[in-house]
Every structure is written in structure tokens, then in C-alpha cells.
Amino acid sequence: MDLRTVNVTRYITPLREGGSLPALAEADDDFNYVVKFRGSGHGTKMLIAELIGGVVAKLLKLRVPELVFIQLDEAFGQTEGDEEIQDLLQGSRGLNLGLHFLSGALTFDPVTTKVDGHLASMIVWMDAFLTNVDRTVRNTNMLMWHRELWLIDHGATLYFHHSWTNWEQQALNSFPYIKEHVLLPFADKLEEVDIECKLLLTTDIIRDIANLIPDTWANWKENGETPAKIKDIYFQFLSERLKHSENFLTEAIHARKALI
Numbered sequence: 661m662d663l664r665t666v667n668v669t670r671y672i673t674p675l676r677e678g679g680s681l682p683a684l685a686e687a688d689d690d691f692n693y694v695v696k697f698r699g700s701g702h703g704t705k706m707l708i709a710e711l712i713g714g715v716v717a718k719l720l721k722l723r724v725p726e727l728v729f730i731q732l733d734e735a736f737g738q739t740e741g742d743e744e745i746q747d748l749l750q751g752s753r754g755l756n757l758g759l760h761f762l763s764g765a766l767t768f769d770p771v772t773t774k775v776d777g778h779l780a781s782m783i784v785w786m787d788a789f790l791t792n793v794d795r796t797v798r799n800t801n802m803l804m805w806h807r808e809l810w811l812i813d814h815g816a817t818l819y820f821h822h823s824w825t826n827w828e829q830q831a832l833n834s835f836p837y838i839k840e841h842v843l844l845p846f847a848d849k850l851e852e853v854d855i856e857c858k859l860l861l862t863t864d865i866i867r868d869i870a871n872l873i874p875d876t877w878a879n880w881k882e883n884g885e886t887p888a889k890i891k892d893i894y895f896q897f898l899s900e901r902l903k904h905s906e907n908f909l910t911e912a913i914h915a916r917k918a919l920i
Contacts, residue, residue, distance in 0.1 A: 661715065661868050665729040666758070668695065668736055674745055681748055684761060687730065693758030695730055696815065699751025704877035705822065706815040707757045712894070713790055713814025714759070715869050719860055720786055722779075723810045725760040729874070732756055755874055762810060768802035770842050775809065780846035781853040783811065788838045788908040789857070789901055790817040791830075796840045820897065825883070827893055831900035835908045839915035847916060854909050861902055870895035 666687035675682045675694065685695045698704050710727075717724045734753050775783075787795050794816035795801050801813040820830035838844065870891045878890035885893070901908075 661872060663727055663729050663872070664689075665731060665755075666691075666693070667731045667733065671736070671745075671749070674742075681745070683745075685730075685758070687728075687758070692761040692763070693728065693730060694725075694761055694812075696757045696759075697732075697748055697752035698754065698756050698877070699748050702815070702822075704879065707877055708821070708873055708894070709817045710757055710759075710813070710815045711872060712869055712898075713792065713817045715872065716790060716861070717786060717811050717814070719865065719869075720782055720857055721860075722782060722786070723808055725762055725810065725812065728758045728760070730756045730758040755876055759812065762803055762805045762812075765803040765805035765810065768800045768804055768809060768842075770797065770800065773804065773809075775843055775846045777846055777848040778853065779809065780843040781849040782857070783843050784838065784841050784847040784912055785850060785853050785857055785909070787817075787841060788835045788912050789898075789905065790814070791819055791833065791835050791837075792817040793819060793837050793840075795842055797842050800842050802842075818894075818897075821894075824880075827897050828900070831897045832904055832907055834911040836911060836915075838908065838912045839918070841912075844912070844916050845919055847912070850909060850913055850916070854905055858902060858905060861898075863899060866898045866902065867895055869898070 666689050668685045669688050670686040672684040683695050686692050696710055698707055714724050714727045732753050803810045820827050873891050875887040878887040
């Protein structure tokens, strides 16, 4: 479950979508990546959400661009003319996160592209599990690449960590926002995929996912937690959510019935 680590060699262009100001950059493996920066508005919590979301999607056999850790050198970006971007780069020195750039990909259009019921159900289940509020008609965060559906941008998942103090209660949240999910109308196999997903996401797997979080990202001091304690809270949150999947599964099924 290890991720590769690459170094940014060239900043190509900002991607001015949303508030995090990601960028397209080239790395020392000669590939281009969409880089999510630790110096953005939501800081390392957004990177943790992106990391966990991407890894969970991969484990559920969904298509996601390769995730890599991206190292940003202290000298990088000093010649950048845009002050906002220069501040972002200076505040992002160290370890960041990148997604392999899918050149030529098109934004998923739910009107023109129908999605298989099993695939739609897997994605809806995963987003309910991870409390992803950002896979709606307004912003699908999905791409069509080589005629296949790819998932991107999981930075809005796990929103419990922005308050952090009530994670036990949030782990049992039924996630009513699932009614806004762009693929909910197609998701006719939710009970079936609930069984599949719980077989794929074992306790040991969830522990490994939490342990992927770099110590330098798990560094907030709101309650004096150590990086090890912070990682353990993510592990407990995901474990409890999985154990009580009937909470969000029932919510999603009822929301779909209301649509159709």
C-alpha cells in the first residue's frame, strides 16, 4: 500500500478550480501531476482526505489516478511572478500530494453518460462511507478517460476532522447529504455492494490506510494529540463507520426511493 515519492521539477500552471488552488506540475519521473498543496486553505487535513479517499477507492477496485507523495524543495517557486502562487508554494515546502494527470480527460456528464448500476452503487456507497459532500450534479468530480469513469478530488471527504472533537458521534452519521449524489439514481445495487465493500475493507486494511498518513501531515495540536494518536482516531472513525454501515446504507436507499 506504499505510495511512490517524486520531486517537483517544474510548475506548469495553476488549476483555478475551488479554493485549494491545485496546480499542474512536472516531476522528476517525467510525468505530470495535479498537485494538492499543504499550504492551501484547509492545509494537511485536505491532503489526508485526498489520500484516504483515493486509497479506499483503489481498494474498492474503482478507477482513480495514481496517487504519489510529492516533495517540494525549499527553493522551488522563488521566481514565480504571481504573489498568491508564490505564497502558496512557500507555504507548501515539504511533502504534498499528487494525482497522475489524465491528459485529454473530459468531465463526466450524467445526462449523456449512463453508469452501470453496480459501479454507481459502489461509488455511492464509498462516498457515503467517507462522507463525501462533493460528488453532485454541480460538481461531479469524475472524468471520462479512454471511455472509462475515473474518480478525482476527494479533499471534501471526512469532514468530521474539521471539528475533530465529536468524531465518535460523526462516525455514526447517516450522511443525509447522499441525496445530492449525482449517481444515486443509477445506484440500484446498494445492499449488494455493502456486503462486497465490507469484505474488501478489513480491520487490518483500514489500519494500514490510517498508517499511510505522514507524521508531518498529522501535526495539529488542537487537543495535544501526537501523530500516532491522530492516525488512530482516523482508524477508529473508519472502523466504526464500517461496522455501522447500515446507518448510511439505509439513508442512501431511502434517498434513492424518494428520487424514483
